[in-house]
Amino acid sequence: MQNARKKLSLVVPFYNEEEGVARFFARINLVFAPILDHYDLEVCCVNDGSRDHTLEELVRARESNPYIRIIDLSRNFGKEAAITAGLDFASGDIVVPIDADLQHPPEVVLEMLKKWEEGFEVVLARRTDRTTDRPIQKLAARAFYKAIRYISRVEIPADVGDFRLMDRKVVNAVKSLRENCRFMKGIFAWVGFRTTIVDYKVEPREHGQTSFNMWKLWNFAVEGITSFSTVPLRVWSYFGGLISLLAFVYGLYLIVKTLLLGVETPGYASLMVVLLFTAGVQLISIGILGEYLGRVFSEAKRRPSYIVREVIE
Numbered sequence: 299m300q301n302a303r304k305k306l307s308l309v310v311p312f313y314n315e316e317e318g319v320a321r322f323f324a325r326i327n328l329v330f331a332p333i334l335d336h337y338d339l340e341v342c343c344v345n346d347g348s349r350d351h352t353l354e355e356l357v358r359a360r361e362s363n364p365y366i367r368i369i370d371l372s373r374n375f376g377k378e379a380a381i382t383a384g385l386d387f388a389s390g391d392i393v394v395p396i397d398a399d400l401q402h403p404p405e406v407v408l409e410m411l412k413k414w415e416e417g418f419e420v421v422l423a424r425r426t427d428r429t430t431d432r433p434i435q436k437l438a439a440r441a442f443y444k445a446i447r448y449i450s451r452v453e454i455p456a457d458v459g460d461f462r463l464m465d466r467k468v469v470n471a472v473k474s475l476r477e478n479c480r481f482m483k484g485i486f487a488w489v490g491f492r493t494t495i496v497d498y499k500v501e502p503r504e505h506g507q508t509s510f511n512m513w514k515l516w517n518f519a520v521e522g523i524t525s526f527s528t529v530p531l532r533v534w535s536y537f538g539g540l541i542s543l544l545a546f547v548y549g550l551y552l553i554v555k556t557l558l559l560g561v562e563t564p565g566y567a568s569l570m571v572v573l574l575f576t577a578g579v580q581l582i583s584i585g586i587l588g589e590y591l592g593r594v595f596s597e598a599k600r601r602p603s604y605i606v607r608e609v610i611e
């Protein structure tokens with residue numbers, strides 16, 4: 299145990315979670331009561347433009363729980379931006395982003411703290427099963443982690459999300475990466491540091507509904523890949539080279555054949571096939587260029603990832 303009292307900051311994004319606020323803090327109070335002798339607690343609640351009464355509920359919860367700090371964003375910026383805002387405001391020696399819907403059991407934070415006391419700077423919480431996910435989601439997640447492992451230079455661990463403990467050093471490093479496309483899993487993995495893992499079981503959502511549908515998850519995956527790998531850009535030059543080579547060989551074959559056997563009219567089928575195929579390949583590669591160009595565009599604008607309306611503390 300360290301001599302000086304250390305401060306633990308939880309960073310919690312809230313988006314339309316009015317039913318869950320009271321329950322969340324009841325659980326927090328229960329779980330963290332035993333460690334308050336050694337640690338100061340701060341909970342940075344980021345209200346990510348909720349359309350319900352989440353903000354009012356947070357303000358009410360703060361009356362009885364003075365450790366709550368509320369960061370009210372001007373609109374919905376998305377979970378990644380909300381976590382970024384929370385990390386910017388958190389002042390703890392140890393920071394743990396955690397979901398408001400209690401799918402990340404707060405008890406795991408105690409385990410993480412033990413690892414931190416042993417000297418680890420990052421403690422990842424790895425979900426041991428995905429039974430709360432739909433089967434297609436499970437499959438997609440597996441494919442995504444596999445793909446990104448192959449084509450990106452940063453090692454993004456599978457089944458690890460935003461739920462993790464970070465030392466102040468790590469938080470400062472994460473804060474120094476100011477890119478606008480905030481693919482947090484990638485950013486967290488990129489900064490490195492002495493890392494270990496604790497396992498946990500995801501709990502079913504306590505109330506309400508997930509705000510991530512398949513389309514959002516797909517966009518999330520595309521963002522992850524294009525933010526942390528340029529392989530999809532580069533692969534097309536090789537593919538194009540291969541196709542050109544094949545076309546060249548085929549052209550030679552046609553010339554020789556015409557010289558030896560004379561002109562032959564049929565050939566519509568092969569022409570069409572080649573034409574459609576190359577057109578398809580070109581469209582795909584233009585699409586991929588577009589993905590990256592869009593990313594460059596949004597970085598070039600240098601907009602902040604979030605706007606704060608008010609901080610209540």
Ligand code: UDP
Pocket residue numbers: 310311312313314315346374375376377380396397398399401503507508509510
């Ligand atoms: N969330 C957010 N902004 C959003 C969507 C979600 O701050 O635009 C928060 C939400 O309140 C919750 C966490 O992110 O605390 C995880 O969201 P959710 O439970 O909907 O996602 P899932 O658990 O299905 O990944």
Ligand code: MG
Pocket residue numbers: 397399401503508
């Ligand atoms: Mg959830």
